[in-house]
Amino acid sequence: xxxxxxxxxxxxxxxxxxxxxxxxxxxxxxxxxxxxxxxxxxxxxxxxxxxxxxxxxxxxxxxxxxxxxxxxxxxxxxxxxxxxxxxxxxxxxxxxxxxxxxxxxxxxxxxxxxxxxxxxxxxxxxxxxxxxxxxxxxxxxxxxxxxxxxxxxxxxxxxxxxxxxxxxxxxxxxxxxxxxxxxxxxxxxxxxxxxxxxxxxxxxxxxxxxxxxxxxxxxxxxxxxxxxxxxxxxxxxxxxxxxxxxxxxxxxxxxxxxxxxxxxxxxxxxxxxxxxxxxxxxxxxxxxxxxxxxxxxxxxxxxxxxxxxxxxxxxxxxxxxxxxxxxxxxxxxxxxxxxxxxxx
Numbered sequence: 033x034x035x036x037x038x039x040x041x042x043x044x045x046x047x048x049x050x051x052x053x054x055x056x057x058x059x060x061x062x063x064x065x066x067x068x069x070x071x072x073x074x075x076x077x078x079x080x081x082x083x084x085x086x087x088x089x090x091x092x093x094x095x096x097x098x099x100x101x102x103x104x105x106x107x108x109x110x111x112x113x114x115x116x117x118x119x120x121x122x123x124x125x126x127x128x129x130x131x132x133x134x135x136x137x138x139x140x141x142x143x144x145x146x147x148x149x150x151x152x153x154x155x156x157x158x159x160x161x162x163x164x165x166x167x168x169x170x171x172x173x174x175x176x177x178x179x180x181x182x183x184x185x186x187x188x189x190x191x192x193x194x195x196x197x198x199x200x201x202x203x204x205x206x207x208x209x210x211x212x213x214x215x216x217x218x219x220x221x222x223x224x225x226x227x228x229x230x231x232x233x234x235x236x237x238x239x240x241x242x243x244x245x246x247x248x249x250x251x252x253x254x255x256x257x258x259x260x261x262x263x264x265x266x267x268x269x270x271x272x273x274x275x276x277x278x279x280x281x282x283x284x285x286x287x288x289x290x291x292x293x294x295x296x297x298x299x300x301x302x303x304x305x306x307x308x309x310x311x312x313x314x315x316x317x318x319x320x321x322x323x324x325x326x327x328x329x330x331x332x333x334x335x336x337x338x339x340x341x342x343x344x345x346x347x348x349x350x351x352x353x354x355x356x357x358x359x360x361x362x363x364x365x366x367x368x369x370x371x372x373x374x375x376x
Contacts, residue, residue: 083159084129087137090166091123093147094221098123099169101143106155107136118143130157142169146223146251172252173217180208180235183260188212192259193233198225207233220251231259239264 087106091099099119106115106127114135115127134156139149147169155163180192189212196204196218206214218227226248234240238261249255 083132085132085157085159086130086162087127087135087155087157088162088164089119089125089127089137090164091119091125092166092168093144094168094171099142099144099147101141102139102167102169103141103143105138105140106130107138109134111136126162132157132159137165139167139169144169146171148172171220171222174220174249174252175254176204176206176216176218176249177254177256178206178208178214178216178229179256179258180212180231181258181260182238183262189235189238189261191233191235192231192261194229194231194259196227196229198227203227208235218249218255220249224248224250229257229259231261234261237264238262 089104091102093099098121100121100123102119102123102125104117104119104125105113108114114130117125117127119125134154136152137155138152142149148171150167150169155165157163176196178194178196180189181187182189188208190208190210192212193205193207195202196206198221204216204218206216208214226246228244228246230244231241241259241261245257245259247255247257
């Protein structure tokens with residue numbers, strides 16, 4: 033009986049010893065599995081983190097002065113915003129901590145009413161390097177309106193072409209349309225720029241305006257200028273029917289048909305000598321010299337002898353009449369004497 037009790041006690045002691053040994057090991061195994069393995073720790077330290085880059089902007093105007101308040105937007109290759117900001121009083125702006133790659137820089141506002149924005153541009157960011165950019169905003173173009181007018185009526189004229197420039201460069205060419213006006217943008221290089229304008233083609237029916245005009249324009253300023261043109265003067269064509277007629281001048285001295293003395297013809301009291309001609313003395317009938325042609329008359333053709341022929345004929349008629357009268361008187365006297373003789 034005692035042997036059975038001893039055997040049972042031994043079995044209980046062995047079972048208790050086995051249970052005790054299992055419980056004491058389990059916590060130790062659990063604690064060891066919670067720690068990171070050496071291989072995992074080594075793998076994390078072998079992947080290096082990329083170095084960041086940055087973009088630094090300096091903003092200026094054409095004169096080299098800094099421009100504050102210019103707004104910029106930076107986009108990555110996916111079009112997502114990577115940064116935005118405005119330039120400070122020195123015209124500077126920086127985009128830090130950028131992952132290496134290509135970015136798109138956009139200027140959304142110049143911050144000045146006199147300046148325009150620049151076009152978009154790409155920026156490459158490299159690890160650990162700052163990309164420096166100097167951006168110059170141009171002045172805004174002047175808005176030019178050009179007119180051509182009639183110098184008398186003020187009517188607007190189409191078809192007038194002008195060149196506008198500064199110095200020795202032509203910057204803009206404008207031609208007035210149907211309403212007599214033209215407009216365009218004139219590049220401005222400073223806050224006050226002097227320009228010249230010259231007309232190179234006049235409106236149809238008008239003379240070219242040859243002098244050059246000058247004017248001054250500032251950034252973004254509206255400018256209106258005018259060129260006046262005079263109508264082209266035309267010389268009327270001569271009418272073929274209007275031909276000058278050469279009329280022989282009338283001699284100043286005409287013979288009188290009642291002059292029976294045979295002397296030179298008596299001048300007519302109503303005739304007026306030509307102001308541009310000199311008086312011509314009447315020729316003596318007994319003189320063999322040929323009478324001179326009156327000034328301004330046609331060439332001698334024989335027609336000027338007609339007055340002398342008429343005068344001679346008149347003289348002969350007068351002599352004949354006188355002869356007839358004398359004969360009749362003589363006949364009457366003879367008859368009277370015969371009558372007296374018969375009576376006595």
